[in-house]
Structures are given as structure tokens and as C-alpha cells.
Amino acid sequence: MTDVSDTDATTGSAGNRPPPFRPRAFLNSPGVKFVLIGILTVMLMVPSLFVWILVEERADRAREVARDIAGSWGGTQEINGPYLVVPFSETVTIGTGDRGRTEVHWHTAVLFPEKLDVSGDLQVEERWKSIYSLPVYSGAVQLSGRFGAPPSNMFEPQKGGTVDIAADKALLVVGIGDVRALKNEVSLTLDGNAPIPFEPGPGPMVVSSGQFKAAPASASSGINAAVPPLKWRKGFAFQVPLDLNGSTAVYVAPAGQSTSVNLSSNWPHPGFTGAFLPDERTIADTGFEANWSIPYLARGIPKTLITNQLPLQSKLLGVKFVEPVNFYQTISRSLKYAIGFISLTFLAVFVLEMRSGWRFHWIQYALVGLALIIFYVMLLALAEHVGYGLAYLGAASAATVLNAAYVGTSLKSRSAGAVMFAVLATIFALLFALMREQDYALLIGSVIAFLALAVTMFVTQKIDWTGQDDTETAKSAAAA
Incomplete structure (x- = not known):
């Protein structure tokens, strides 16, 4: 004969046991992904440094040619x-x-x-x-x-x-x-x-x-x-x-x-x-x-x-x-804002991912970031031929369309792609304004950073950063 009290005790002990650790679920939790995105943003500063070196190299070449012209014409x-x-x-x-x-x-x-x-x-x-x-x-x-x-x-x-x-x-x-x-x-x-x-x-x-x-x-x-x-x-x-x-x-x-x-x-x-x-x-x-x-x-x-x-x-x-426009100097200054530029873009992708229900792998984040790095290279290359204004319009348009289409198709959402297009267009417009208003760049940049943080705080207010809600939902579905 089975002791009912022993059965109840065993059942109660099993019910209070913490859920087993699942590495995959842990890595997919919003909190961990947010940290990984931050690390990825810092890592992307390495290629941006190489782009800055390229800009300085081209600027030195331009100064060398200017000295050659001045040597022949007059200094x-x-x-x-x-x-x-x-x-x-x-x-x-x-x-x-x-x-x-x-x-x-x-x-x-x-x-x-x-x-x-x-x-x-x-x-x-x-x-x-x-x-x-x-x-x-x-x-x-x-x-x-x-x-x-x-x-x-x-x-x-x-x-x-x-x-x-x-x-x-x-x-x-x-x-x-x-x-x-x-x-x-x-x-x-x-x-x-x-x-x-x-x-x-x-x-x-x-x-x-x-x-x-x-x-x-x-x-x-x-x-x-x-x-x-x-x-x-x-x-x-x-x-x-x-x-x-x-x-x-x-x-x-x-x-x-x-x-x-x-x-x-x-x-x-x-x-x-x-x-x-x-x-x-x-x-x-x-x-x-x-x-x-x-x-x-x-x-x-x-x-x-x-x-x-x-x-x-x-x-x-x-x-x-x-x-x-001394576009070498302007591009060099814009690279100083690259970490904020990339962070705002990743933030927008992260929010869209959390609200869409589809997962965006960190490799995909890296590809979006590399597209933004390529933007600076395109800007430099085009500016030497068509001038800074047209070069910025062309490079910014290419990066915006590419990333918006990629995010939209990856998240299976046209609205996500449209939102990403609007966000990137706004970011590129603000970066252009920052480069033209050198005296107010710090003020404008600090205001943008504050507004971006405020929007993120309220948009992500209902996100379960630990990912426990997803685990419980999955367990309930399996039990049913």
C-alpha cells in the first residue's frame, strides 16, 4: 500500500525544483543578446579605424598633389x-x-x-x-x-x-x-x-x-x-x-x-x-x-x-x-560618431526583432554593421569624383536601401523594413547635419543620444530580458 503523504511530498519537492539550465535558451534571451550586440558594436570599431587610416592616407595624397601644383604655379x-x-x-x-x-x-x-x-x-x-x-x-x-x-x-x-x-x-x-x-x-x-x-x-x-x-x-x-x-x-x-x-x-x-x-x-x-x-x-x-x-x-x-x-x-x-567642403576632414570627423551611428542602428534592429517574434542572429547584426562601415568607404571614393554632397546622398541611399530590405526580409515583415528605412534615413540625415554644424555637433549629438535612450526605455518596457516567459510558454505548450 502506497503512502499518500510520501507521494505528495515527492510531488511537491519535484514541483519546487528550479528548471534545468538550457544554454541555447540562455543565449537567445534578450538580455544576453543585448550584451552581445554591445560587444559586436565595439568590435566594429576595428574596421572603422582602418577606414579612418584610409581617409588620412588619401588626404595625404591630396596634400602631396597640392604641393606639386603649388610648386609649379606658385605657393x-x-x-x-x-x-x-x-x-x-x-x-x-x-x-x-x-x-x-x-x-x-x-x-x-x-x-x-x-x-x-x-x-x-x-x-x-x-x-x-x-x-x-x-x-x-x-x-x-x-x-x-x-x-x-x-x-x-x-x-x-x-x-x-x-x-x-x-x-x-x-x-x-x-x-x-x-x-x-x-x-x-x-x-x-x-x-x-x-x-x-x-x-x-x-x-x-x-x-x-x-x-x-x-x-x-x-x-x-x-x-x-x-x-x-x-x-x-x-x-x-x-x-x-x-x-x-x-x-x-x-x-x-x-x-x-x-x-x-x-x-x-x-x-x-x-x-x-x-x-x-x-x-x-x-x-x-x-x-x-x-x-x-x-x-x-x-x-x-x-x-x-x-x-x-x-x-x-x-x-x-x-x-x-x-x-x-574639405571632405577628407569631414569624413574623418564623421568616423568619430561611428560607434553612436552603429549603436542606434543596432538598437532599432533589436527593438524590431523583439516586437516581430522572429529571431535576428548576431551574425546578421554583424552584416548590418559592416554595411554601415562600407558606407564610409563608398562616401570617400565617390566624394573624390563627384563632390561631398552627391557622394553622401549616393552612399547613404545605398546603405539605407540595403539594410532596410535585409532587415525586412529577415524578420518576415514589410512594416519592419519600412520602419528600418525611416530610422536609417533619419540617422543619415542627422549625421549630415552634425557634419555641417561643427560648432553645435556636441549639443546635437547629446540630444540625439538622450532621445534614443528615452525611446528605447519605453519601447522595451514590456520585454522579458531573462527570456523566462518564453521558456514557461514552451513548457505549457509541451504539457498540453
């Missing part, structure tokens, strides 16, 4: 001067009697113009080599103004000796960034008299590397013209017309005690830079015009100097001929 021009340079010697006696000796030291006195007017009209065009281009310009720059008579203290002894002025060796010196790009013989006109030809080189002056030069200036980065003693001792008006080529940018030094600069061009994308910004500027689709006015005190340098260095190399003003 960045820095116009510094003119300055009146007068060498003088100082004789110093050291010691007394039989042990005394005499030393001669040479110095260079530099006089700034009382007034300097710089005007230039530069015509810009794009020169191409292979698939790369560089903005280059040609035009006329006019330097005009007046030098006053040198002040009495211009030739003060530096070591307490006797000064002897080399009056016949006075030079008017103009520093030029790339003298190879001069298109005509340059002459100096003094008080409207017969022109005096310039000679190559900055005379006794040393031209240091300019603030905007990529490489040290050569010894010939300048020109000089002799000024007769009768002229420079009394002061004179001058004119120096320059006809030159250049690329990327042009800079001017405020060499006058009072300097005014007027630059105009047909390039509609100027980037004003340097120690001084223009007082007035007009920018239109047909070009720009800008005016600078730098008074004596703002320049911060006295009227004369004793130096062999060309002054004001660190206080240039000017304009860059900016390309509308």
Missing part, C-alpha cells in the same frame, strides 16, 4: 614691406695704450613707411591634377605710400662707438613668399621719376620662416632696389607694382606706420585670418572685397629698428581661398 604668398634698410658701421676702441684695439661692427637700420597702401585684385581658379584640385590665383598687387626723412636717432651707436653711415648702400627691401611666381620684372618708382629695377634677394635682411609658411623661407625670398642718398635722406613717395601667381592664400604685413589694405577676388569662399581681421568685408557669389586699416599704435612696433631680421613676419594679415 602661398607673403608680401612683407617695403622697408628702407640702411647699413651703418660702428667703430669701437677697446683698451688703451699698446693693448688697445679697434673693432668695427656693422648694423642694419630699418625705417618703416609713414603710410602704406596695399591694393590687390586676385583672380582664382582651380587647377586639377588627376582627381585632385587646388585653388590658385594670379593678379596684380600695388604697393604705394611714402617714407619720411629718417629721425635723428635712427643711427644711434649700439656699443658707444663712432657711427659711419653707408649712405650709398641704402636699399628698399620687399619680402615675397615665392619669388619664382613673379610674372613680370618689378621696378621701384620714386616720386614719379624713372623706375629703378629690383634685384633678387632681401639684401642684408634675413627672412625667417613666416607664420603661415609650411617650410623655412629661402635666402632669395625677397627683392631689393637701391635708393639714392638724396632721396632717402629727405623722404620720398614710392610705387611698387607686383604681378604674381600664388595658391591657397595671400598674406600682407602691415609694414607702414599707418597701413591700409584692400583685397578683392572672384572667389566666393574667403577665410580671413592673421593678426588683424578686416574692418569691412563684402562676400557674394561672384567674389569678395575686404578692407583693413591698421594704425601705428595697433601695430606695436616703433618707427625704426636696428635688426637684420625682416620685421613683422609674425603679424601678417590675409585671406585663405577656402574650398567649400
Whole structure:
């Protein structure tokens, strides 16, 4: 005879036993899959790093081609001067009697113009080599103004000796960034008299590397013209017309005690830079015009100097001929948002998977992520041929259609595919906006991340992250 109480005890003990561990069910649980998706997202940063290296490699190639074009046409021009340079010697006696000796030291006195007017009209065009281009310009720059008579203290002894002025060796010196790009013989006109030809080189002056030069200036980065003693001792008006080529940018030094600069061009994308910004500027689709006015005190340098260095190399003003979109820089910046970009896409797929009832394997997640990585490669390749705007539209459209179709067919749901299409289109539009609004990129990105998290929290509120509901349902079905 069976003891009823023993049977009930056995049955009760079996009923309270925890369900057996099922590895397959555990791996398919939403919580574990969510963690695996996160790990997969981090792993996809490796191919995105290789894409970033590819972008930098292509950007270096573009810069190399730009240097080749600039080497043939003309580089960045820095116009510094003119300055009146007068060498003088100082004789110093050291010691007394039989042990005394005499030393001669040479110095260079530099006089700034009382007034300097710089005007230039530069015509810009794009020169191409292979698939790369560089903005280059040609035009006329006019330097005009007046030098006053040198002040009495211009030739003060530096070591307490006797000064002897080399009056016949006075030079008017103009520093030029790339003298190879001069298109005509340059002459100096003094008080409207017969022109005096310039000679190559900055005379006794040393031209240091300019603030905007990529490489040290050569010894010939300048020109000089002799000024007769009768002229420079009394002061004179001058004119120096320059006809030159250049690329990327042009800079001017405020060499006058009072300097005014007027630059105009047909390039509609100027980037004003340097120690001084223009007082007035007009920018239109047909070009720009800008005016600078730098008074004596703002320049911060006295009227004369004793130096062999060309002054004001660190206080240039000017304009860059900016390309509308530097797509290498833009794509490189967009790769910094790749982890958020991929995370939002995976999040959308995960939510659709949880609501559809069909499973989306982690390998399929990886394929969706790789399609997003390929988007950056397509964007880079197309941008080099058709420009950034059309390239982004083409690459984004291809990635959106591919992933939306793949998700929709994998989840056996047209509505899931349509939702995925809308999500990806929104993500690509937001990424495009982030790249255009660099100053507000962090603000926009943080708002997007917050909204995405908020939507995910409420959409997944009813999901059983442990997967126990599915197990219980399966057991009930088997028992029935």
C-alpha cells in the first residue's frame, strides 16, 4: 500500500525544483543578446579605424598633389614691406695704450613707411591634377605710400662707438613668399621719376620662416632696389607694382606706420585670418572685397629698428581661398560618431526583432554593421569624383536601401523594413547635419543620444530580458 503523504511530498519537492539550465535558451534571451550586440558594436570599431587610416592616407595624397601644383604655379604668398634698410658701421676702441684695439661692427637700420597702401585684385581658379584640385590665383598687387626723412636717432651707436653711415648702400627691401611666381620684372618708382629695377634677394635682411609658411623661407625670398642718398635722406613717395601667381592664400604685413589694405577676388569662399581681421568685408557669389586699416599704435612696433631680421613676419594679415567642403576632414570627423551611428542602428534592429517574434542572429547584426562601415568607404571614393554632397546622398541611399530590405526580409515583415528605412534615413540625415554644424555637433549629438535612450526605455518596457516567459510558454505548450 502506497503512502499518500510520501507521494505528495515527492510531488511537491519535484514541483519546487528550479528548471534545468538550457544554454541555447540562455543565449537567445534578450538580455544576453543585448550584451552581445554591445560587444559586436565595439568590435566594429576595428574596421572603422582602418577606414579612418584610409581617409588620412588619401588626404595625404591630396596634400602631396597640392604641393606639386603649388610648386609649379606658385605657393602661398607673403608680401612683407617695403622697408628702407640702411647699413651703418660702428667703430669701437677697446683698451688703451699698446693693448688697445679697434673693432668695427656693422648694423642694419630699418625705417618703416609713414603710410602704406596695399591694393590687390586676385583672380582664382582651380587647377586639377588627376582627381585632385587646388585653388590658385594670379593678379596684380600695388604697393604705394611714402617714407619720411629718417629721425635723428635712427643711427644711434649700439656699443658707444663712432657711427659711419653707408649712405650709398641704402636699399628698399620687399619680402615675397615665392619669388619664382613673379610674372613680370618689378621696378621701384620714386616720386614719379624713372623706375629703378629690383634685384633678387632681401639684401642684408634675413627672412625667417613666416607664420603661415609650411617650410623655412629661402635666402632669395625677397627683392631689393637701391635708393639714392638724396632721396632717402629727405623722404620720398614710392610705387611698387607686383604681378604674381600664388595658391591657397595671400598674406600682407602691415609694414607702414599707418597701413591700409584692400583685397578683392572672384572667389566666393574667403577665410580671413592673421593678426588683424578686416574692418569691412563684402562676400557674394561672384567674389569678395575686404578692407583693413591698421594704425601705428595697433601695430606695436616703433618707427625704426636696428635688426637684420625682416620685421613683422609674425603679424601678417590675409585671406585663405577656402574650398567649400574639405571632405577628407569631414569624413574623418564623421568616423568619430561611428560607434553612436552603429549603436542606434543596432538598437532599432533589436527593438524590431523583439516586437516581430522572429529571431535576428548576431551574425546578421554583424552584416548590418559592416554595411554601415562600407558606407564610409563608398562616401570617400565617390566624394573624390563627384563632390561631398552627391557622394553622401549616393552612399547613404545605398546603405539605407540595403539594410532596410535585409532587415525586412529577415524578420518576415514589410512594416519592419519600412520602419528600418525611416530610422536609417533619419540617422543619415542627422549625421549630415552634425557634419555641417561643427560648432553645435556636441549639443546635437547629446540630444540625439538622450532621445534614443528615452525611446528605447519605453519601447522595451514590456520585454522579458531573462527570456523566462518564453521558456514557461514552451513548457505549457509541451504539457498540453
